[in-house]
Amino acid sequence: MAMIEVKNITKSYGDHTVLKDFSVDFDQSGVTVILGPSGTGKSTLLRCINGLEKTNSGDILVDGLSVNDKKNLKQIRMTCGMVFQHTVIFPHLNVMENLIMSPMKILKTPKGEAIDKARYYLKKVGLESKEKSMHNELSGGEQQRIAIARALMMNPKALLLDEITSALDPEMTREVQNVLESLAADGVCMLCVTHEMSFARDVASRILFLDGGSIVCDAPKDEFFGKIRQENDRINKFLSFIGE
Amino acid sequence: MQEVHVMGQYSQLAVGDIYTFLEACGVTLLVTLVSLVLGTLLGTALGLVRCSKNKIISSLPLIIMEPLRNSPLVVQLFLVYYGLPMVFGILLDAYPAAILTLSLNTAAFFAVLVHNSITAIPVSQWEAGYALGHGKASTFVNVIFRQALRLLIPQAITLYINQLQCSSMISLISLRDICRIGQLVSVRTMQPFLVWGIVFALYYVISFPLARLASYLEKRVNFSY
Numbered sequence: 001m002a003m004i005e006v007k008n009i010t011k012s013y014g015d016h017t018v019l020k021d022f023s024v025d026f027d028q029s030g031v032t033v034i035l036g037p038s039g040t041g042k043s044t045l046l047r048c049i050n051g052l053e054k055t056n057s058g059d060i061l062v063d064g065l066s067v068n069d070k071k072n073l074k075q076i077r078m079t080c081g082m083v084f085q086h087t088v089i090f091p092h093l094n095v096m097e098n099l100i101m102s103p104m105k106i107l108k109t110p111k112g113e114a115i116d117k118a119r120y121y122l123k124k125v126g127l128e129s130k131e132k133s134m135h136n137e138l139s140g141g142e143q144q145r146i147a148i149a150r151a152l153m154m155n156p157k158a159l160l161l162d163e164i165t166s167a168l169d170p171e172m173t174r175e176v177q178n179v180l181e182s183l184a185a186d187g188v189c190m191l192c193v194t195h196e197m198s199f200a201r202d203v204a205s206r207i208l209f210l211d212g213g214s215i216v217c218d219a220p221k222d223e224f225f226g227k228i229r230q231e232n233d234r235i236n237k238f239l240s241f242i243g244e
Numbered sequence: 245m246q247e248v249h250v251m252g253q254y255s256q257l258a259v260g261d262i263y264t265f266l267e268a269c270g271v272t273l274l275v276t277l278v279s280l281v282l283g284t285l286l287g288t289a290l291g292l293v294r295c296s297k298n299k300i301i302s303s304l305p306l307i308i309m310e311p312l313r314n315s316p317l318v319v320q321l322f323l324v325y326y327g328l329p330m331v332f333g334i335l336l337d338a339y340p341a342a343i344l345t346l347s348l349n350t351a352a353f354f355a356v357l358v359h360n361s362i363t364a365i366p367v368s369q370w371e372a373g374y375a376l377g378h379g380k381a382s383t384f385v386n387v388i389f390r391q392a393l394r395l396l397i398p399q400a401i402t403l404y405i406n407q408l409q410c411s412s413m414i415s416l417i418s419l420r421d422i423c424r425i426g427q428l429v430s431v432r433t434m435q436p437f438l439v440w441g442i443v444f445a446l447y448y449v450i451s452f453p454l455a456r457l458a459s460y461l462e463k464r465v466n467f468s469y
């Protein structure tokens with residue numbers, strides 16, 4: 001059984017259908033990069049998986065739990081940590097408090113233990129010196145790395161990352177990608193929407209290409225950048241368009 | 245206590261007047277503080293109901309809030325003090341009438357502040373809470389309300405200062421607050437500039453530090469989402 005099973009979901013906003021009878025599975029392994037033109041439903045897919053959006057029909061199972069049952073949402077959201085395009089550090093808390101608040105409130109982790117764990121993850125994202133900083137003392141890239149560390153504090157089995165570098169300049173993008181690469185090397189499972197092709201090339205194991213609310217291509221990375229790119233005009237055009 | 249007004253003769257401001265004014269400060273502060281506490285509690289409740297997603301429920305508090313926010317406090321006070329006994333046979337003493345009116349009035353304005361502070365927090369903060377596994381209540385308490393509180397507090401202090409000043413209306417139902425004593429002593433001594441200067445100073449001394457505190461707290465809130 002796959003960790004995430006998306007089964008024939010349909011998702012519409014008003015009369016605009018974004019995902020139509022959409023199905024896909026994700027195992028708890030490797031890095032899946034989700035590509036596709038903007039407005040095609042990539043964010044919608046991730047938001048449906050952790051129940052931030054309700055689907056109109058179909059079902060999504062995360063570790064066998066259905067997102068359609070409200071009781072499961074808490075567990076599902078802890079299983080799938082999410083980081084958004086626009087950083088959401090809690091501005092009333094400093095970095096350390098941002099990290100330990102949820103484990104202490106939800107997992108009932110004792111404070112000392114939570115702090116040790118937070119220091120471990122802060123080191124992982126290269127920000128061990130920022131424990132006391134507030135959000136306005138951090139660059140955009142630092143905030144995203146904090147958000148990644150904060151998600152990891154809940155022991156997720158997978159990270160859902162929605163264009164987390166697209167609001168960053170190239171240097172900060174590099175910093176965040178280095179963190180993701182080191183997490184990938186540790187075997188953290190990630191579903192990653194991105195337009196950074198270097199990241200897709202270097203880190204992805206699987207590429208999912210969406211267009212018009214459905215899957216155009218679902219293939220291992222090498223196949224995608226090799227054979228499929230040559231044969232599929234639409235994908236070739238997309239990759240050329242974004243400068244690959 | 246110094247006799248406040250003796251017909252036909254004027255007397256100088258005397259030491260006894262200090263005590264009279266201190267007592268009057270007590271009256272002003274008592275009525276104001278009790279009303280602010282009650283008004284804050286009721287206003288918080290109304291403000292939270294205003295935040296309900298259900299449009300009908302969220303508009304219910306407006307039934308009380310709108311009349312209170314759109315009529316003069318002094319009219320509300322007379323309505324309660326003189327009007328209620330005539331229509332409903334509810335005879336309130338001056339103190340309860342003053343406190344009831346000022347509490348309700350404060351609640352109406354406080355509810356707006358609560359509602360605005362909560363809705364000012366972006367949806368993304370809710371989603372970040374949910375995404376970490378917090379339920380609705382937990383996200384509200386740990387993420388939203390704590391941010392809203394920082395927006396709310398300086399505005400609440402400004403409201404409190406305003407209500408303190410508006411409490412001078414209670415002198416019109418003959419409660420011996422600072423303003424009322426000012427009237428009486430001013431008439432007795434025929435030194436209106438001096439006496440009203442004292443009254444002015446008393447309100448100012450209480451209000452000004454609070455106003456400074458509010459603007460300090462306001463500057464400290466530097467959330468940018």
Ligand SMILES: Nc1ncnc2c1ncn2[C@@H]1O[C@H](COP(=O)(O)OP(=O)(O)O)[C@@H](O)[C@H]1O
Binds near residue numbers: 036038039042043
């Ligand atoms: N909350 C919403 N209300 C209405 N339409 C939305 C909403 N969110 C997304 N959409 C629409 O759904 C489509 C897919 O959006 P999205 O999943 O964000 O695309 P992507 O992430 O691939 O760029 C877009 O056309 C977008 O305008």
Ligand SMILES: [Mg+2]
Binds near residue numbers: 042043044162
């Ligand atoms: Mg998107």
